[in-house]
Amino acid sequence: MKVLCVAEKPSISKSISQILSGGRFATRATGSNFVKNYDFDYPQTNAHFTVTCVAGHLLEHDFAETHRKWQTCDPFALFEAPIVTSVAKDKKAIEANLRAEARNADQLMIWTDCDREGENIGAEIVSVCRQSKRNIVVKRARFSAIIAQQIHNAAQHPINLDMAQAAAVDARIFLDLRIGAAFTRMQTMSLQDIFKQHITSVVSYGPCQFPTLGFVVSRYNQVQAFQPExxxxxxxxxxxxxxxxxxxxxxxxxxxxxxxxxxxxxxxxxxxxxxxxxxxxxxxxxxxxxxPYPLTTVELQKAGSRLLKLAPKKVLDIAEKLYQGGFLSYPRTETDQFDPQFDFMTLIAKQTVDPAWGAFATGLRDNNGFTTPRKGKNNDQAHPPIHPTAHAGNLTGDDKRVYEFITRRFLACCSKDxxxxxxxxxxxxxxxxxxxxxxxxxxxxxxxxxxxxxxxxxxxxxxxxxxxxxxxxxxxxxxxTTKPTLLTEADLVTLMDKNGIGTDATIAQHIETIIDRGYVLARMEGATKYLVPSTLGIGLIDGYNEIGFDRSLSKPQLRRQTERSMVEVCQGTKTKNDMLAESIDQYKEMFIKARREFQKVITNVRTRLEGGGNACCCPRTPSRRIR
DNA sequence: GCAAGGTC
CATH class of the missing domain: 2.70.20.10 (Topoisomerase I, domain 3)
Structure with a gap:
């Protein structure tokens, strides 16, 4: 029997091939630079395996031609407009590889990450493979860590794809697109009409962007309203x-x-x-x-911002590069506990050659310095905490500082309190x-x-x-009493994480987006970077707050509700169509109210554009003696 | 020209 295994990303396809084949596999190139096909026999199930991968989602969604142009339809129509689904341009080579490999296979085994998005990506892979092999048998491998025993067990006892989870993600995709596009077009066109000189780029609305901006504005307003006592x-x-x-x-x-x-x-x-x-x-x-606890993505970004003074997005980009270079483990993880079987000693030994921390690593290895890391409360069941996988001696600049932080953090975790x-x-x-x-x-x-x-x-x-x-x-x-400070990037990451706005992989992007869109400016005070909302950012948030919705467009509750609905779809207590119908009705109503009273937003933006800057200052009185 | 979520 021929089995085609498809993982979510290249690193996983390679790891599972190594484990299942005992290191004896043949490698074939594909039309994609990142993707390799690995072939080997798997006698345990009497099968021939080919292992390959995708790189995240294969499909993209956009409005049909009739609704793609801004001027030719009412933004309100976007809540119902037809959406077309296609393979993204940069994924065509991966699609071609899947089709060709599926043609020769009897069974398709999905090896994506075991989370909702993974289930949805699995469903995308199935839809592509079925186009070249209609009746291919579909299975799903279930694993929670890249550990030999688990991977063998997954290969030998596959389950079925969970279509409810895939459907929940579909609902989220459609909902975000409809809401985002409708509000973005309405806002942009209304404001550009009036403030031609000031507003020339897109005034985007997004269900993650706006709560993120809301945090920044809310703190700014607290600072403004502060009265020292x-x-x-x-x-x-x-x-x-x-x-x-x-x-x-x-x-x-x-x-x-x-x-x-x-x-x-x-x-x-x-x-x-x-x-x-x-x-x-x-x-x-x-x-x-x-x-410290083992390192998650969110903690890496907070530390990078607070200690290394690097923007969260920058830290994640550097970590991604170091991961590609083989120096770091996978950098997008929610897990802050190491598996009990984790091989600490081999990794510690690799650091003993370093001029700065080599002696410390040697102490951990040779002199009983090692203590098992503390266990945090989070486990995404897919990736271990971030750690160095090889010694890197030739890095410079920010790459070096990020690598050094991650390595010192790992060694600290393996040390004693x-x-x-x-x-x-x-x-x-x-x-x-x-x-x-x-x-x-x-x-x-x-x-x-x-x-x-x-x-x-x-x-x-x-x-x-x-x-x-x-x-x-x-x-x-x-x-x-001293006035509160404006938000730092690290504060904002914490707030977003706590309130479920974005994911470990996207939090940094949302922050960058609200800066790119001109809603927020970064202001340096000494070595600390503070986030200051712009006149436009404040005008939008205060304007919508003035309109007043049951659930505010600028607060996290709406996103939390979407999250809850997705859980219900996953549990089967709600269908995808019910979720979409309910949510879309709710947003339609909000859209109508927002557009009817949009004058309030315009007035807020105007007052601030004409009123000048955002400067705020309060005297700070030093402590003094009374007698 | 719009979103957010994967990934490179």
Whole structure:
């Protein structure tokens, strides 16, 4: 029997060929540079296998010719207009390969990732293969990791494609296209009519773009509306003379700070009547600073933005390149736990030659330094956490920095938590409680290889329980609440991830899109990049908010609802057509309301375009003494 | 000229 296996991407087709054939396979080139066909016998099922792959989705969807031109139809018609499906231009060579291989096969076995998109891509592969071999038998291999035992099991006990999952993705594809195109055309044409000089490019709407923009605008509005508030607190400190230097040990007031001056003053005056403070408790305990979790795509992007100052999209592009070069594992993963069978030692050994972290890697390998990585809560059942697969000695610039971060993170995960010794001193003074905390770092462990985390010792004088002292400083001080900062890219990635806007592979793209479309500008303050909404971005979001929908176009709830509907389609409690009909009705209604009241958006954009810049500033008052 | 999701 001849079996044609099709994976979602080249790396997987190669891995499963290596495993199933025990490394003895023949390689054939195809019309696509990235795709190879691998041939071998698989005696376990008495079959001949050919393993190949696609590169993500094969099909693309667009409106039929009648509705492709902007001027020739009402955007509202796009909710019902016919959609045509075709093989994407850059996928024609892959399609040709599938057709040719299917012709010679008795069975088609789908090896795409085991998630919704994978199921849908599987259905696309089936539709192409059936065009050259109508009656080909279709099976689906089920695997959750590229591990020999699992891959053999998948090959020997295939199941069927889950058409419900494929259908749920179809619904999402159609819905996003209809909503996106209808709103984009309506917005663009209305605004360009009025603001010819200002708005020349597309004013896009997307069910992920707009909530993303909504986060940026919402924070901006919070910053604008912020009113600083004054607060008061008791500052208590003891100055001690240790080895010629004067050391000030500050104590934190248990009450934190108070916003009522009269109350703070009354307490303060009461406290001052007492001459001495008394140590009521000294707590000493071992403490740990935990090593980081294994690295996911979202965490890589956050760290890249915060620590390396690289845009999320840039980090992902570099990781993709390093993956292509064989230096990194697959960079799009939600998994933050390593499989128990993962071969850590071989990978650690590859890093022992590095001039910067080689000695640390050697310590992990030879001196009992290795400890199994912590397990996070996420597993996409398809890819391991991001890790280096080979040593890279010749990288430069940002490539080098990204590789270094990923490698240090991996070695840190395989190391031990840092150990310290913490002392807490609780003090009573005039009926009020204060405390100070000291730390001695005993073993740096993972921190030696992971300079991105900071943990330093803070010494305290040796206080004894029951000891009394006269405070050197006891003052009523004031301060002001500080305004929130604008969003950073790392903050935005976190918000999107939490609210289910986009996926690990697309979050960075959505951020780039709202910048490209001129909705958001990046502003550097020192070394930190903040996201500032443009006049257009604010005008759109505030305008739609003013129109007022049951579920806001600029908030994550609508996307969450789409997600929920997809789950129902997957579970079989709803059909794809029901989901589409419900959603489209809902969006049609919103579209009609949006268009009827679009003047509110126009007014918002106009006020801001004519009102000038986005500058916002609030004075930041340093803390000062009252007495 | 529109979306979001895979992938290169």
């Amino acid at each position: 004054q607060f008061w607190y008791i500052y208590l400190a003891l100055t001690s003379n240790t080895s010629q230097e004067q050391e000030e040990t500050p104590f934190n007031w248990r009450r934190g700070h108070l916003f009522e001056f009269d109350v703070a003053l009354a307490i303060y005056e009461d406290v001052l009547r007492h001459p001495r403070a008394r140590v009521i408790k000294v707590t000493k305990k071992e403490t740990k600073k935990w090593k 840092a150990l310290g010794f913490q002392t807490t001193v609780d003090v009573e003074y005039g009926g009020e409680e204060f405390s100070a905390t000291g730390l001695i770092v005993l073993e740096r462990n993972y921190l030696e290889v992971y300079p991105y985390d900071k943990w330093s010792s803070k010494e305290l004088p040796d206080f004894q329980e029951g000891e009394e002292f006269v405070p050197s400083i006891c003052e009523l001080r004031d301060g002001w």
